[in-house]
Amino acid sequence: MATVSLKSINKLFDTTQVLYDVSLDIEDKEFVVFVGPSGCGKTTLLRIIAGLEEATSGEIEIDGIEVSKAHPIERGISMVFQSYALYPHLNVYENIAFPLRVAKLHKTEIEKMVQRAAETLKLTDRLQYKPGQLSGGQRQRVAIGRSIVRNPKVFLFDEPLSNLDAALRGEMRVELSKLHKNLDTTMIYVTHDQVEAMTMADRIVVISEGKLEQFGTPMELYHRPESKFVAGFIGHPKMNFLSVPRLSINSSGVTVDLPEIGEQLLPVDAIDMIDGQKIEVGIRPEDLMLSATETGLPMKVEVLERLGGSTLVYGSVHDNQNFCALLPGDTNVREEEIIKLAVNPANVHVFDSKGTAMKRREVPIV
Amino acid sequence: MERFTFVQKFFLYLGIAVFLTFILLPFFEMFMTSLRPLEHLFRSPYQFWSDDMSFQAYFDIWDTVPLLGRYIFNSVFLASVTTFLCMMFVIPAAYSFARFKFKGKTISLSLFLGVNMFAGAVLLIPLYKLLRSMGLLNTYAAMFVPGAAFLVPTGIWLLKAYLEKIPIELEESAWIDGASRMYILRRVVLPLAVPGLIVVGVASFIGAYAQQFLFAITFNQKREYMPLPAGIFEFVGYQSVIWNQLMAASIVGIIPVLIIFLFLQKYLVEGLTKGAVKG
Numbered sequence: 001m002a003t004v005s006l007k008s009i010n011k012l013f014d015t016t017q018v019l020y021d022v023s024l025d026i027e028d029k030e031f032v033v034f035v036g037p038s039g040c041g042k043t044t045l046l047r048i049i050a051g052l053e054e055a056t057s058g059e060i061e062i063d064g065i066e067v068s069k070a071h072p073i074e075r076g077i078s079m080v081f082q083s084y085a086l087y088p089h090l091n092v093y094e095n096i097a098f099p100l101r102v103a104k105l106h107k108t109e110i111e112k113m114v115q116r117a118a119e120t121l122k123l124t125d126r127l128q129y130k131p132g133q134l135s136g137g138q139r140q141r142v143a144i145g146r147s148i149v150r151n152p153k154v155f156l157f158d159e160p161l162s163n164l165d166a167a168l169r170g171e172m173r174v175e176l177s178k179l180h181k182n183l184d185t186t187m188i189y190v191t192h193d194q195v196e197a198m199t200m201a202d203r204i205v206v207i208s209e210g211k212l213e214q215f216g217t218p219m220e221l222y223h224r225p226e227s228k229f230v231a232g233f234i235g236h237p238k239m240n241f242l243s244v245p246r247l248s249i250n251s252s253g254v255t256v257d258l259p260e261i262g263e264q265l266l267p268v269d270a271i272d273m274i275d276g277q278k279i280e281v282g283i284r285p286e287d288l289m290l291s292a293t294e295t296g297l298p299m300k301v302e303v304l305e306r307l308g309g310s311t312l313v314y315g316s317v318h319d320n321q322n323f324c325a326l327l328p329g330d331t332n333v334r335e336e337e338i339i340k341l342a343v344n345p346a347n348v349h350v351f352d353s354k355g356t357a358m359k360r361r362e363v364p365i366v
Numbered sequence: 367m368e369r370f371t372f373v374q375k376f377f378l379y380l381g382i383a384v385f386l387t388f389i390l391l392p393f394f395e396m397f398m399t400s401l402r403p404l405e406h407l408f409r410s411p412y413q414f415w416s417d418d419m420s421f422q423a424y425f426d427i428w429d430t431v432p433l434l435g436r437y438i439f440n441s442v443f444l445a446s447v448t449t450f451l452c453m454m455f456v457i458p459a460a461y462s463f464a465r466f467k468f469k470g471k472t473i474s475l476s477l478f479l480g481v482n483m484f485a486g487a488v489l490l491i492p493l494y495k496l497l498r499s500m501g502l503l504n505t506y507a508a509m510f511v512p513g514a515a516f517l518v519p520t521g522i523w524l525l526k527a528y529l530e531k532i533p534i535e536l537e538e539s540a541w542i543d544g545a546s547r548m549y550i551l552r553r554v555v556l557p558l559a560v561p562g563l564i565v566v567g568v569a570s571f572i573g574a575y576a577q578q579f580l581f582a583i584t585f586n587q588k589r590e591y592m593p594l595p596a597g598i599f600e601f602v603g604y605q606s607v608i609w610n611q612l613m614a615a616s617i618v619g620i621i622p623v624l625i626i627f628l629f630l631q632k633y634l635v636e637g638l639t640k641g642a643v644k645g
């Protein structure tokens with residue numbers, strides 16, 4: 001049982017502010033992922049929750065109890081560091097047993113708990129090894145083992161997979177998800193990899209430059225990004241943005257002038273903007289298709305990536321040099337060619353000049 | 367793959383040879399002198415080898431200076447106590463300097479370095495007065511207390527540099543697991559700092575051994591408490607100096623230290639060359 005709630009957390013290092021007014025309510029047994037670009041303050045936020053760093057202002061509650069000044073042990077958290085932080089002079093058994101020895105448990109009890117953790121993590125035959133003799137994946141598991149032995153209420157992970165190769169990362173993603181199901185506790189997981197966020201999270205927190213951008217389920221963030229930042233960050237390949245002339249705004253949406261397609265009504269809850277004649281639209285690569293007619297967004301194809309089941313087409317459209325479209329695998333396109341792309345207007349995202357998204361009308365129910 | 371060509375290697379070894387000759391020749395001559403009978407020493411012309419050379423001096427020293435064994439023991443004892451005392455202060459201080467932020471940290475660190483600039487000799491008279499008022503003159507403490515005090519600053523600097531290389535996450539992780547500061551120091555930091563501790567310990571021991579002469583002749587008049595460098599003066603008589611026995615006694619006095627070094631050499635080299643502890 002553990003809910004975690006943050007109330008207006010601010011953090012300054014000397015005079016530089018790295019977290020701005022972060023508020024967040026994490027539910028019991030939830031797997032929450034903090035995601036954002038490097039340097040946005042994810043680790044700092046995690047360390048504040050852990051009690052390694054003190055917030056400049058704001059409150060932290062775990063299970064409804066204010067813990068801003070409490071020791072990590074009193075908070076009932078445990079943490080896995082990005083660098084694993086295994087004790088190089090102790091073997092795997094002693095590494096996992098460390099928190100139990102600190103807690104002065106009885107020898108037989110320690111033995112039992114370490115064995116159980118080792119079984120869960122398939123480390124039974126490695127207990128006598130020193131960390132230096134283990135592979136990256138095994139070290140990772142030892143670090144997790146050390147954090148699960150003492151049954152904390154909340155698990156904190158700081159980019160635990162970033163030192164592993166791609167294949168192992170995929171494997172560990174699945175294992176971590178399973179672990180979460182088995183342990184049935186609250187987990188907070190930091191990463192800058194949106195794939196990890198999408199695949200593992202119950203809910204994702206997107207952070208940008210110390211500010212909480214959006215908090216929601218993976219599919220909510222995917223279909224209803226509230227800002228241009230979230231729209232560009234979630235989803236792979238990245239969303240394409242085009243700056244286009246705005247023709248009119250009314251109750252049925254925004255009418256824009258798309259390159260070569262011309263006048264097009266986009267069904268969104270329009271925010272009236274006085275400033276500027278241009279508006280930003282966002283289209284996901286997977287929402288694009290080859291146009292059946294002569295009209296469509298003209299794209300000059302520069303690079304083709306044939307993945308088998310699908311084909312990624314990179315090129316330029318209008319003022320965007322890095323346009324990308326995800327087309328069926330056997331699409332007949334060639335490099336240097338100009339293709340015409342079509343998109344369902346309901347799938348187009350619209351952003352005002354500040355990057356705030358206008359609510360789309362027709363969105364899959366998530 | 368050879369890293370050096372033959373010519374490079376030749377000059378490299380030549381350089382080492384010249385260097386070693388300069389360092390070791392005095393020791394060699396010391397050893398040779400200890401083997402020669404006293405008359406031989408003043409023979410002219412200089413004779414490198416003669417048939418009357420023997421280890422006789424090594425037996426005679428114990429009669430000439432009956433307390434010699436005591437002096438050697440004193441030396442090793444004083445250097446050990448000095449080192450131990452010094453480490454008791456260096457370890458917590460270096461750890462604090464390496465890990466905590468506090469007011470006056472930079473200033474106190476530079477002050478420590480500054481203290482090292484004063485040769486012990488400058489402070490002899492104030493120290494003498496201090497020790498007298500504390501009633502410590504003519505005791506072992508008169509030698510190891512100031513001895514340790516002079517070694518603490520260097521020790522702090524050396525160990526601090528070493529401790530800073532231990533990844534902070536190890537300590538943070540232990541902290542999160544509920545370990546107290548002292549527990550972390552004992553179970554995590556010190557085991558990882560062993561090579562560094564040995565380097566600092568050995569450096570302190572050498573320092574203590576080298577400086578005890580000055581403190582012994584100034585703060586102590588009891589023969590039984592004298593360390594070897596001071597006690598060895600008994601070979602210097604009013605009329606003559608018993609050179610061969612003096613040299614023999616010096617060599618015997620160095621041997622215990624030499625043995626310690628041979629054992630610690632491995633760590634010493636590792637400690638000086640190995641960088642961070644891999645996590």
Ligand SMILES: Nc1ncnc2c1ncn2[C@@H]1O[C@H](COP(=O)(O)OP(=O)(O)OP(=O)(O)O)[C@@H](O)[C@H]1O
Nearest residue numbers: 013018036037038039040041042043044045191192
């Ligand atoms: N101890 C510190 N003192 C001063 N500034 C710090 C400190 N720790 C972090 N910062 C600053 O705070 C900002 C956020 O750092 P943080 O480590 O939280 O980023 P992050 O999101 O975890 O990035 P990454 O993905 O690269 O790990 C950075 O600009 C960093 O320079």
Ligand SMILES: [Mg+2]
Nearest residue numbers: 042043044159
């Ligand atoms: Mg980080």
